[in-house]
Amino acid sequence: MASPVVEFKNVSKTFGGQKAVRNISFHIEKGEFFSILGPSGCGKTTNLRLLAGFETPDEDGGEVRILDRVVNHDRPYERKLAMVFQNYALFPHLTVEKNVAFGLEQRGTPKAEIVSRVKGALEMVRLDPDQFGRRPPAALSGGQRQRVALARALVLEPSILLLDEPLGALDLKLRKEMQLELKSLNRRLGITFVYVTHDQEEALTMSDRIAVMDNARIAQLGSPAQIYEQPRTAFVARFIGESNFCEGVVQQRDGAWMVIQRADGSLVRARGGEDRTAGETVKIAVRPERVELCQPGAAPATHNVLPGSIRQVVYRGEMLHVRVALPGGGDMVAAMRNEGQLRTPVSWQEGAACVAVFHPDDARVLEEEPK
């Protein structure tokens, strides 16, 4: 197996006594689209800046390796990477062409080569060099600036491209368009993308793997499907998509499942929790779209069955979110396609009895969150 392009080994970074990155390890493979996802202040930007070379790990704060070389103290320009900044950071006093040419000029590339490569880079991001080349950044729209920033980074043919929330300032439609474009550039050019974002949907759409960060640690690292289907902690389950939570005491194992007793005595089976022992209190998470509602008595035997009553119906257009109040406390939201159910309002009245059902494979026992 080829060695990873990027490797973090027990990396820590402290700012004025505050741990911004706490003993983090991961590696990124060549050509991978790797996202670092988390709320603001979770350390994701520090992680990227450690990789870019703007920050150095603490003394005995581990190793940052790029292409099999420890780069802890290398300057950014010694790292064979390029970066797209959150606010684009285009040089306002230089034209689009000069912005894109900047890196090549610093590397002493011959003039003629610069001209052709700048042209190629602008075409790659679908900006007409003749139309936009001579303009200053101020004369461009947000989306066009974004493309210039991308061209300025890609023209250097880096091994790794770092992107720090590059789509944050764009409107929704443009953002979706750029997401697909970035993904296709990643595939076409074979460049490793390291993408920092707080937008979970963006990370799910584009990434090969996602590192979800919380409180200076990686809470979970995996493919979008793993992260979404098997969240390890309540934080991940809440941060990516929506989740229902319920609590109970571990009873015994039932094959791949764990049986948990809720406060009202009802039993629930769920995946995971292999390291938990009987008597422990645990939390499980279920996605709203995996919860179905049935009439009492009509529930399939293979499923977990939680009887309750309808508390609220939230109309969301294509979806309906029905909140069911469970006896013994707690709610469970079932998300379902809006197929005209509300035309027969009788069974949807607030207070109407119903049962929430979900398959044990769709419920996850969560791990304790580190303090």
Place this chain on the structure above:
Amino acid sequence: MSGVRLAWLRWSARRPDARAWGLMLPGTGWLLVFFMIPLLLMLVYSFMPKGMYGGVVAGFTFEHYLRFFDPLYLKILVTTVLYAAACTVLSLLMGYPVAYVISRAGPWKNLLVFLVIVPFWTSFLVRTYAMMFLLADEGLINKVLLALHLIEAPIAMLPSTSAVMAGLVYGFLPFMVLPIYGSLEKLDPSLLEAAEVLGAKPFARFMKIVLPLSMPGVVAGSLLVFIPALGSYLTSDLLGGAKTFMIGNLVQQQFMKANNWPFGSAASFVVMAVVLAAVFGFLRQRDNSEAGGL
């Protein structure tokens, strides 16, 4: 009352320009009375024959402007321009690094800017006298050097051209620091990071990013130093004595001692012409360099 107010609001709402004029009135009025009118008076005086005991007599003449082309006066003009230019260059060389450090001083920024302004708490005249006490033969510097036995006899520092230059730079340095600080402060630090990732080493980052983007501050600071330095007379009078005679001293002399008001006025207008030429030259060069890119 409210009827008048309403009428004004209605009227001014239809004419946005009128509001702007209304806002400008106090300031422009002040300048009109205390600047434009005296200036016009001086312009008129500069073309009139000189009165016997000051003032002017009726008539029209170019003689005062022609007189200025005497090598004696031209030399004063050239020296003055050179002094002002040297003062500007020195202030720039010393002020830029100060402004740069302050702009990156994080939480200390405001305190440091405050310190730059502190000298303005004392009048320029008092501060120039203070410099005389420092530089005099019996002054603080000589006393200290003598006491330390570093010198045998006092160094004669006053009056001298260097003392004048020191005084000018000291007086105008803050005017250079503040506008440069202003433009460096606005500089987005991510631009420097972007340049660094793109391969620019510290010197290249300064030359390609920091300096071009702080040019507005450099231009503003240079004008704010050059213009008052060109017209200064106090510093050269107190620290330079008879050795340095700047055009400001000439103007003062013509008005206060020689009783030649029209010639003093003409000299003032020549200075003004030089200032205008310098300002336009500076600004045009800047516009050209901006339009042409790099």
